[in-house]
Structure formats: C-alpha cells, structure tokens
Amino acid sequence: MSTYIEDTRKVTTRRLVEMKSRGEKISMLTAYDYTMAKIVDGAGMDVILVGDSASNVMAGNVTTLPMTLDQMIYHAQSVVRGVKRALVVVDMPFGTYQGNSKEALSNAIRIMKETGADCLKLEGGSEIRESIERILTAGIPVMGHLGLTPQSINKFGTYTVRAKDEAEAAKLREDAKLLEEIGCCSMVLEKIPASLATEVSQSLSIPTIGIGAGSGCDGQVLVVHDMLGMNQGFSPRFLRRYADLHHIMTEAIHDYVVDVKAGDFPNANEQY
Ligand code: KIV
Numbered sequence: 260m261s262t263y264i265e266d267t268r269k270v271t272t273r274r275l276v277e278m279k280s281r282g283e284k285i286s287m288l289t290a291y292d293y294t295m296a297k298i299v300d301g302a303g304m305d306v307i308l309v310g311d312s313a314s315n316v317m318a319g320n321v322t323t324l325p326m327t328l329d330q331m332i333y334h335a336q337s338v339v340r341g342v343k344r345a346l347v348v349v350d351m352p353f354g355t356y357q358g359n360s361k362e363a364l365s366n367a368i369r370i371m372k373e374t375g376a377d378c379l380k381l382e383g384g385s386e387i388r389e390s391i392e393r394i395l396t397a398g399i400p401v402m403g404h405l406g407l408t409p410q411s412i413n414k415f416g417t418y419t420v421r422a423k424d425e426a427e428a429a430k431l432r433e434d435a436k437l438l439e440e441i442g443c444c445s446m447v448l449e450k451i452p453a454s455l456a457t458e459v460s461q462s463l464s465i466p467t468i469g470i471g472a473g474s475g476c477d478g479q480v481l482v483v484h485d486m487l488g489m490n491q492g493f494s495p496r497f498l499r500r501y502a503d504l505h506h507i508m509t510e511a512i513h514d515y516v517v518d519v520k521a522g523d524f525p526n527a528n529e530q531y
Pocket of ligand 1: 289308309310311312313350447449470480481482
C-alpha cells in the first residue's frame with residue numbers, strides 16, 4: 260500500500276475550498292460506526308459522510324425516509340469517536356429541515372452539540388433556502404446536495420439520472436449558484452450528466468463532490484458498503500468495487516461454522 264497522505268492536519272471546510280483552488284481532488288466516503296470510521300480515516304479519507312444511506316445499508320430499509328434524528332445522532336457519535344483527521348459531515352434526515360426553518364436550526368444545533376461533527380448536509384435548493392440560511396447564521400457549515408436527492412424519491416418515482424432535460428438542468432444550475440451565494444461550503448451532485456456536473460463545478464468557487472456525476476467534479480463520494488463489495492444486489496454503472504468483501508466475509512464466517520461443528524475451534528492454544 261502506498262503512503263500518500265502527507266498532510267495529517269484535521270480537514271476543515273476551508274481546506275476543502277483550498278483543495279479545489281489548487282486542483283486537488285477531494286475523497287469522501289460514508290461511514291456509520293466507530294470501527295469503519297477508524298479504518299476509513301486511517302486510510303487517508305478527506306471527508307467522512309454519516310449518510311442517511313444508513314437507512315438502506317445498516318437498517319435494511321428501501322428508502323432513506325425512515326431515518327430519525329436520534330438514529331443519525333447515534334451513528335454520528337460513533338463515527339466521530341473513530342476519526343482524527345477527516346472532516347465529518349452528517350446528513351440531516353428527512354423531515355428535520357424542510358418546511359420550518361426554526362425547527363431546522365434547533366435540529367441542526369442538536370446534531371452539532373451531541374455528536375461533535377464538523378458540518379451538516381441538506382438535500383435541495385431554493386425550496387430549503389430559509390433553513391440553510393438560518394443554520395448558517397449559527398456558524399454551522401452546510402454542504403448542499405443537488406441532482407438525485409434520495410429523500411425526494413416519492414416525488415421522482417425513480418432513481419434514474421436527473422437533470423437530463425434542459426428545464427431541470429437550468430434549475431440545477433440556479434440552485435448550485437444559490438447554494439454558493441448563501442454560503443454553503445460545498446455540495447454533492449448526485450447522478451446527473453457528466454457534462455452538466457463539469458459545467459457547474461467550473462462555474463463555482465466552492466467544491467462539488469460527485470456520485471454518478473463524472474470526473475469533472477472536484478471530489479467523489481461513494482457508500483462504503485457498496486465500494487467494498489459488501490452489498491451484492493446494488494451495481495449501478497457509477498459504482499467501482501474495490502474489494503469483494505461479501506465473498507471474503509462469507510467464506511470466513513462459513514469456515515468458522517465448519518470449525519465449530521467439527522470441534523476444531525477452539526484448539527488447545529485458544530483456551531485458558
Ligand atoms: O446518504 C448518503 O450516503 C449520501 C451519499 C450518497 C452522497 O447522501
């Protein structure tokens with residue numbers, strides 16, 4: 260394994276902007292628990308996202324909508340305990356910031372106070388402007404999220420690529436500018452055409468982090484269970500698998516079952 264992380268200072272939102280301005284790509288991956296966060300951080304990740312995708316990969320739900328504020332706080336507390344260097348970003352779950360900006364602020368403050376995270380991520384553009392602005396007034400950094408926004412799956416009805424038509428692409432361009440103007444520190448662009456993501460990334464001074472949005476973004480994010488190959492049933496085109504942990508883990512666990520059944524485990528050296 261190569262050692263490529265020379266800068267061991269804690270990553271800040273300000274440093275993400277500096278990385279963009281000097282053309283250094285930003286690496287981001289999800290984590291939801293202490294042990295995984297420690298591994299991801301130790302491997303040199305710039306940003307760790309406590310995503311509400313925990314709803315899918317940790318809890319087995321079909322969508323991210325069931326995730327509660329208390330559940331996100333529990334996951335974020337576990338992750339923060341395992342991280343020394345990466346910037347920790349926490350998703351505000353569905354229903355905690357849409358509609359009422361005062362509630363959005365008190366929910367945001369609860370996450371920051373109870374977890375020690377560095378930044379929050381909210382899905383949407385102009386519709387949630389008031390909530391983002393209010394959260395920013397408390398000095399809480401906000402990462403935006405445009406394109407495919409999984410909390411709106413019931414409106415979209417599908418997880419296919421967004422902003423393919425000109426009207427939706429124009430709205431995304433406007434929302435991206437708005438998020439920058441009101442003070443977001445960065446934004447995720449999910450599942451949009453690569454040409455649009457490149458254009459938006461080049462038009463902004465804050466970094467974009469893509470997932471299924473091509474190489475023109477300033478950084479990339481994946482769900483850790485997907486890129487490690489733990490999750491066999493999910494294989495969209497944008498996903499690169501860096502390991503086949505499903506196979507490795509299944510074999511290891513099966514070997515243990517065989518050893519226990521055969522009376523081979525524990526052996527003389529594995530007992531007191
Ligand atoms: O919840 C999540 O994991 C996310 C990423 C897919 C960006 O929002």
